[in-house]
Amino acid sequence: MPWLAPLVAMLVVFTIYPLIYNVWLSFHEYAPLKRSLVYVGAENWITLFGDERFWSALSVTLSYFIVLLVVQLVLGMLIALLLDSDIAGFGVLRGLLSLTLVIPPAITGMMFLLIEDPEFGVLTFVLDILGVLDSTTPILATSSTALLGIMLADIWQWTPFMVLIFIAGLRSLPQEPNEAAMLDGASALQILRRITLPMMSKVIAVAVLIRGIDLLRAFDYMFVMTSGGPGTSTYTLSLYAWQQTFSFIKWGYGATISLVGLVIVLLLANLFIYFTRVRW
Amino acid sequence: MIVETAATRRTRIVLAWLVTGLFVFPLYYWVTTAFKSSKDIFNIPPSVWQFSPTLKNFEEVFGISFGYLQRQEVGMGGGDFYMTPRLIDSIVVALGSTALAIVISTMAAYSLSRMDFSGRHHFVNWILSTRMMPPVAVAIPMFFLYKDIGLMDTHLGIIIIHALMNLPLAVLLLKSFFDDVPREIDESAIIDGATRWTIFRRIILPVASGGIAATAVLCFIFSWTEFIFVLTLTQTGLKTVPVVSSSFVTSTGTAWGNMAALGAASMAPAFIFILLVQKQLVRGLTLGSLKQ
Numbered sequence: 001m002p003w004l005a006p007l008v009a010m011l012v013v014f015t016i017y018p019l020i021y022n023v024w025l026s027f028h029e030y031a032p033l034k035r036s037l038v039y040v041g042a043e044n045w046i047t048l049f050g051d052e053r054f055w056s057a058l059s060v061t062l063s064y065f066i067v068l069l070v071v072q073l074v075l076g077m078l079i080a081l082l083l084d085s086d087i088a089g090f091g092v093l094r095g096l097l098s099l100t101l102v103i104p105p106a107i108t109g110m111m112f113l114l115i116e117d118p119e120f121g122v123l124t125f126v127l128d129i130l131g132v133l134d135s136t137t138p139i140l141a142t143s144s145t146a147l148l149g150i151m152l153a154d155i156w157q158w159t160p161f162m163v164l165i166f167i168a169g170l171r172s173l174p175q176e177p178n179e180a181a182m183l184d185g186a187s188a189l190q191i192l193r194r195i196t197l198p199m200m201s202k203v204i205a206v207a208v209l210i211r212g213i214d215l216l217r218a219f220d221y222m223f224v225m226t227s228g229g230p231g232t233s234t235y236t237l238s239l240y241a242w243q244q245t246f247s248f249i250k251w252g253y254g255a256t257i258s259l260v261g262l263v264i265v266l267l268l269a270n271l272f273i274y275f276t277r278v279r280w
Numbered sequence: 281m282i283v284e285t286a287a288t289r290r291t292r293i294v295l296a297w298l299v300t301g302l303f304v305f306p307l308y309y310w311v312t313t314a315f316k317s318s319k320d321i322f323n324i325p326p327s328v329w330q331f332s333p334t335l336k337n338f339e340e341v342f343g344i345s346f347g348y349l350q351r352q353e354v355g356m357g358g359g360d361f362y363m364t365p366r367l368i369d370s371i372v373v374a375l376g377s378t379a380l381a382i383v384i385s386t387m388a389a390y391s392l393s394r395m396d397f398s399g400r401h402h403f404v405n406w407i408l409s410t411r412m413m414p415p416v417a418v419a420i421p422m423f424f425l426y427k428d429i430g431l432m433d434t435h436l437g438i439i440i441i442h443a444l445m446n447l448p449l450a451v452l453l454l455k456s457f458f459d460d461v462p463r464e465i466d467e468s469a470i471i472d473g474a475t476r477w478t479i480f481r482r483i484i485l486p487v488a489s490g491g492i493a494a495t496a497v498l499c500f501i502f503s504w505t506e507f508i509f510v511l512t513l514t515q516t517g518l519k520t521v522p523v524v525s526s527s528f529v530t531s532t533g534t535a536w537g538n539m540a541a542l543g544a545a546s547m548a549p550a551f552i553f554i555l556l557v558q559k560q561l562v563r564g565l566t567l568g569s570l571k572q
Binding site for chain 1: 289292293295296297299300303304306307309310313321322323324325326328384385387388390391392404405406407408409410411412413414415416417418419420421422423424425443444445447451452501504505506507508511512521522523525526528534536539540543546547550551553554555558561562565566567568569570571
């Protein structure tokens with residue numbers, strides 16, 4: 001077992017230590033006058049339940065997670081079905097789609113900041129022409145549209161993730177069931193619903209698991225595009241925890257919020273693995 | 281295959297190029313912005329196809345003269361947006377963390393692939409759980425740990441945290457590549473008197489070298505694009521490209537051209553890498569769970 005020792009040591013540093021330290025920290029708070037941490041009991045946890053901004057961050061995190069998971073899943077499947085073909089040039093298209101996956105999300109955030117700029121942004125311009133959104137409404141500075149503006153960046157960057165996984169899944173399916181169903185006179189839609197999608201269930205489960213984890217941890221886009229504003233409309237749990245800790249020097253409270261985020265991800269992901277029986 | 285008529289086939293081709301075009305457009309717009317002067321960037325309506333190209337932005341960001349600016353104007357190391365050192369930070373961190381992650385994970389992945397021990401399944405799940413940790417929940421404790429042990433604001437500190445972050449990916453992905461190497465090879469080598477270490481070095485590593493290279497590429501990319509650990513654990517000693525991008529936003533406006541130049545230059549190596557590992561990409565994105 002000595003082969004595993006370095007890995008175990010590093011995993012302890014990365015999982016067990018942060019967990020214990022965060023729990024310990026959540027019962028303490030930085031006291032500026034004493035310039036040190038003092039024990040405050042359950043005070044941070046009590047504050048948390050009465051903190052409207054925490055509940056808002058929780059609801060933003062969960063709606064971001066659910067909306068984008070559904071949108072990227074459906075869009076990803078549609079595009080995968082479209083691109084799963086040996087037509088000349090489609091390999092190039094798949095290669096082009098994979099490019100979005102290696103761009104730093106912070107840079108993607110900047111790209112969409114430029115595209116959605118209220119004065120000279122391309123998207124603002126197009127939406128104004130189409131009459132969808134008046135160009136006097138700044139997308140990212142209006143609380144009703146700011147989260148949508150961020151979601152667009154996420155959809156752009158990560159829908160190809162779903163597409164590539166689903167195409168690989170579609171290609172690994174046996175063709176016989178489709179052919180048999182076609183001989184029996186099944187329509188393309190029936191084949192998709194009754195044969196293709198059920199056979200793809202493991203592939204879909206893995207894609208949903210990995211994408212879901214990352215959506216629940218969302219931070220980079222909000223940090224560079226809106227810093228959580230306007231108001232609290234784009235605060236996620238991760239961003240709120242980070243800001244409390246490092247901008248407002250509320251070390252204990254930041255740790256408390258980050259613990260809530262951690263428990264939510266671990267709980268949902270492990271429940272998902274348990275029920276879908278995904279195995280590594 | 282569902283039989284396609286010529287008409288549906290044509291519709292499909294047009295639709296496929298259109299959809300891909302929509303995804304490529306923001307990238308096109310960003311890269312062309314790197315070659316625009318402020319006049320073209322701030323133009324209303326936006327100049328998408330027509331602009332007078334310049335290398336000025338690259339000159340300012342990398343301190344090299346292509347003749348668009350006078351040599352003294354380039355301001356070697358003096359300009360506000362001189363970013364060559366930040367690019368070097370990114371490269372050092374990405375290479376270092378990739379090397380560290382690969383060394384630790386090849387050994388661990390080999391033993392996970394070959395040795396049967398009770399609780400192996402739980403152990404794999406624990407590795408997977410590491411992939412679920414929200415970075416902020418790790419970054420806060422690490423901030424205090426790094427301050428105490430002097431790793432704050434150092435290349436080594438970021439190399440270690442990025443290697444830690446990449447371990448679940450690297451171990452699970454490498455395990456899947458090692459699983460592809462038949463166990464019979466190990467067994468016959470053991471009969472010939474080879475030790476585990478010899479088998480690992482002489483047989484497993486060479487046979488799985490393609491998989492190891494693909495894993496290394498993905499580790500490199502995830503370190504290259506990582507944001508929150510660098511944001512939290514550095515001050516002035518180093519900054520990687522993603523984190524430094526916000527410094528182009530100043531009180532007098534945003535230097536879009538310069539930022540796009542840095543962004544475009546930093547994407548180039550990642551684009552080349554990702555096209556090189558296209559065949560193993562889906563396996564990598566799913567942590568070894570799906571094979572193409």
